[in-house]
Amino acid sequence: MADYDVTFIERDDTEARFLVRGVTPAFANGIRRAMIADVPTFSIDTVRFIENSSVMFDEQLALRLGLIPLTTPLGGEFDEDDTVTLALDVEGPETAYSGDLVSSDDMVQPAEEDVPIIDLKDGQRLELEADAVLGYGQDHAKHQGGVAVGYRHLQRVEVVGDRDEFRDDEPEIVRGVIETEGGELVPTEEFDNDLTERYPDSEVEVHDVENAFVFDVETDGSFDVDTLVQAGIDSIRGRAEELKEAVQL
Amino acid sequence: MMVPVRCFTCGNVIGGEWEEFKERAREGDEDPEEVLDELGVERHCCRRMLVSHEDLVDVVAPYQ
Amino acid sequence: MSYKCSRCKRDVELDSYGGVRCPYCGHRVLLKERAPDVKEVDVE
Numbered sequence: 001m002a003d004y005d006v007t008f009i010e011r012d013d014t015e016a017r018f019l020v021r022g023v024t025p026a027f028a029n030g031i032r033r034a035m036i037a038d039v040p041t042f043s044i045d046t047v048r049f050i051e052n053s054s055v056m057f058d059e060q061l062a063l064r065l066g067l068i069p070l071t072t073p074l075g076g077e078f079d080e081d082d083t084v085t086l087a088l089d090v091e092g093p094e095t096a097y098s099g100d101l102v103s104s105d106d107m108v109q110p111a112e113e114d115v116p117i118i119d120l121k122d123g124q125r126l127e128l129e130a131d132a133v134l135g136y137g138q139d140h141a142k143h144q145g146g147v148a149v150g151y152r153h154l155q156r157v158e159v160v161g162d163r164d165e166f167r168d169d170e171p172e173i174v175r176g177v178i179e180t181e182g183g184e185l186v187p188t189e190e191f192d193n194d195l196t197e198r199y200p201d202s203e204v205e206v207h208d209v210e211n212a213f214v215f216d217v218e219t220d221g222s223f224d225v226d227t228l229v230q231a232g233i234d235s236i237r238g239r240a241e242e243l244k245e246a247v248q249l
Numbered sequence: 250m251m252v253p254v255r256c257f258t259c260g261n262v263i264g265g266e267w268e269e270f271k272e273r274a275r276e277g278d279e280d281p282e283e284v285l286d287e288l289g290v291e292r293h294c295c296r297r298m299l300v301s302h303e304d305l306v307d308v309v310a311p312y313q
Numbered sequence: 314m315s316y317k318c319s320r321c322k323r324d325v326e327l328d329s330y331g332g333v334r335c336p337y338c339g340h341r342v343l344l345k346e347r348a349p350d351v352k353e354v355d356v357e
Contacts, residue, residue, distance in 0.1 A: 043356075045355070047353070047356065048352070048353045048354075050351050052347075056251070058352055062356045064251070067255050067262075068254060068262075111262075113265075115254055115264035115265045119306040142356070148261065218261070220255075221262065
């Protein structure tokens with residue numbers, strides 16, 4: 001196997017930015033697609049309305065419930081199409097929040113507690129039971145664990161001379177992460193995405209670094225970023241091994 | 250009606266930020282730009298979800 | 314068929330002879346009540 005080199009530039013629970021060297025553009029895109037479409041998450045799929053006297057229709061509320069992220073353990077505890085039941089019972093005047101959902105399984109809980117579902121007025125009531133299903137992003141966007149997953153080339157900035165003294169004051173905008181001649185990795189937000197801020201007196205050239213990609217990954221809260229990236233890569237590896245076995249005699 | 254749970258474009262969950270945004274920028278007198286920055290709503294697709302939203306539940310409630 | 318009168322809020326039973334009219338207050342606007350059974354909805 002080829003040698004990959006992964007460097008994290010920013011990293012916390014729900015957001016990360018990392019550099020991968022030594023992958024082809026096709027493989028980089030494969031990682032991106034795997035993180036979006038092939039990492040399963042729990043999401044509400046069927047709702048049974050026992051009472052709904054709110055101002056919104058059952059179908060509208062069901063759609064909102066489906067979009068609420070639910071924490072999803074990916075350690076093999078659940079298989080595809082496994083269901084977990086959640087219940088909600090709120091009586092007005094009060095707002096029903098995602099945190100009011102009561103889950104039958106401690107591991108599958110609303111990832112955010114304060115998403116308003118519906119504002120209930122005096123005398124209105126919402127009582128329902130919902131089945132959450134473990135599904136894949138390729139089947140429905142509500143099952144996507146990765147949000148705004150993307151990548152760009154790493155850009156190398158080289159100083160090629162002094163800047164003309166009487167040049168126009170035009171900004172040179174770059175976005176993503178640059179690599180300086182010293183090999184330092186600098187996110188462009190640090191200099192306001194403008195190279196003239198960082199190199200005020202030099203003429204610079206910017207080139208894409210071959211086979212080096214900077215990934216931006218965010219999760220919707222179903223799991224942390226590490227889990228998402230790992231699960232995406234595991235899914236590629238799993239399919240590669242399946243293919244290898246299938247073509248062997 | 251109610252705030253969308255997620256951003257239409259990128260799918261980021263923004264519903265949870267609405268009540269604070271409403272309290273501080275709509276009903277309060279803080280600058281919406283600063284409030285959104287503090288709430289961590291970074292992309293302009295997510296920001297427009299909150300900036301352009303209007304609660305209509307109170308308007309339709311009497312006609313139930 | 315069970316309805317609710319929109320003026321006096323009383324439950325009204327309609328048959329095919331009486332026409333659309335509340336027998337208690339004569340109001341002609343009747344609202345159909347939501348069925349009491351559980352409704353199952355698929356999230357799409």
